[in-house]
Amino acid sequence: MIGGILGRYRAIVWTSLRGVLMHKLRSLLTVLGLVFGVASVIVMLAVAEGASRQAQKQIEALGVSNIILRSKKPSSSESDINYRAWEQEFGLTYGDLRRIEETITAATNVTPLREFRQEARYGAQVLDARIVGVYPSYFESNKIKIVLGRPIEPMDMQRRSNICVVGEDIAKKIFRGRSPINKTIQVDNQHFFRVVGVQEYKTPSAGVGSSLSAANLNEDIVIPLTTDRSRIGDVITRRQQGSYTRQRIEISQITVGVIDRHHVKPVAKALEGLLAKYHPEEDYSITIPLDLLEQAQATQRIFNFVLGATAAISLLVGGIGIMNIMLANVSERTREIGIRRALGAKQADIVFQFLIETASLSLFGTLIGVIVGLAAPALVAYLSGMETVVTVWSVAVAAIVSLSVGIVFGIYPARQAAKLNPIEALRHS
Secondary structure: OHHHHHHHHHHHHHHHHHHHHHOHHHHHHHHHHHHHHHHHHHHHHHHHHHHHHHHHHHHHHOOOOEEEEEEOOOOOOOOOEEOOOOEEEOOEOHHHHHHHHHHOOOEEEEEEEEEEEEEEEEOOEEEEEEEEEEOOOHHHHOOOOEEEEOOOOHHHHHHOOOEEEEOHHHHHHHHOOOOOOOOEEEEOOOEEEEEEEEEOOOOOEOOOOOOOOOEOHHHEEEEEHHHHHHHHOOEEEEEEOOEEEEEEOOEOEEEEEEOOHHHHHHHHHHHHHHHHHHOOOOOEEEEOHHHHHHHHHHHHHHHHHHHHHHHHHHHHHHHHHHHHHHHHHHHHOHHHHHHHHHOOOOHHHHHHHHHHHHHHHHHHHHHHHHHHHHHHHHHHHHHHOOOOOOOHHHHHHHHHHHHHHHHHHHHHHHHHHHOOOHHHHHHOO
């Protein structure tokens, strides 16, 4: 008995598949909506995931357990100018650095730096570079690797050595393929620094957060902070195209490393209270990479939902297309349905037959859509240079929704076919 039932349903399945294959072009056009729907869901989510990961990598590179303090010009344009010396004076100071080191017990390391742009020269080669005065901990704090030579060491700080570590762009553009080690770079036509190391190339970052501007570490000339202070001084004079500016900035940035991410926000509040006492004009800013990372992740979830919902409309259209063609099939095969009913087929058999046809169309469209969706992100990345990441969950969701939509939209035509009166169906021409 069981074998007879299985045989009957096997016959219904083969009949359904023959019905689909009988009109190959029509079946293919029917499933295009699902193909484009599935592919668009996968591709759009892959692009969104790639963009999100790229942004999160930049934020994580700042250190999720770090707090970054930056000097900035205060909103008041009058109070920051010393008219006798025509200097702008603002930002973090060595006093702030000392207070942070003495007060913040949860800090594992406190890394200051000062940065400014000056003309760098080697022979006839000239380049506008960023000069960065740092502590030796700067390289570990910013995850910067040395590919040639050595980094700045504590002994360089103690001796106030005229040495530097250069970025890869500096090494290539100024030294043009020759080893820069032990070569001397002239800065601002008066300071000379011997190259002891070359930094590994790092992808230039876009501005992260409201207080961090875009940075290209490959154009850096990194020197000991003690050398910067003793040789160059706190006042930076810059002459460019007839303009003349003088700025007194002791420290451009202080990176405070915290024990773990759970202490980041309390320490940030403590730092804000500490600095507010000595900087009434708010000539500093505080950036918390952990907050930026959490915001980026929350934004990504919303972005995924919006993009997924937008692409899912294509799946809805594809489901409507399947319903439309199945209703046409019912109309065309009314006489066939009448004959099957007259020969003893039950309503359940008719429903099963048409659902198998719908399911096969849905499965066919979903498989093609998944193949296209997996291939397209690589093409997008190649043509646009954008990072794309295909996730397992995006493929699974697109496939499941596509199959469900196809089958759900096939139920109504199947029931309409099963409800046909056998006698009226046989009279249909």
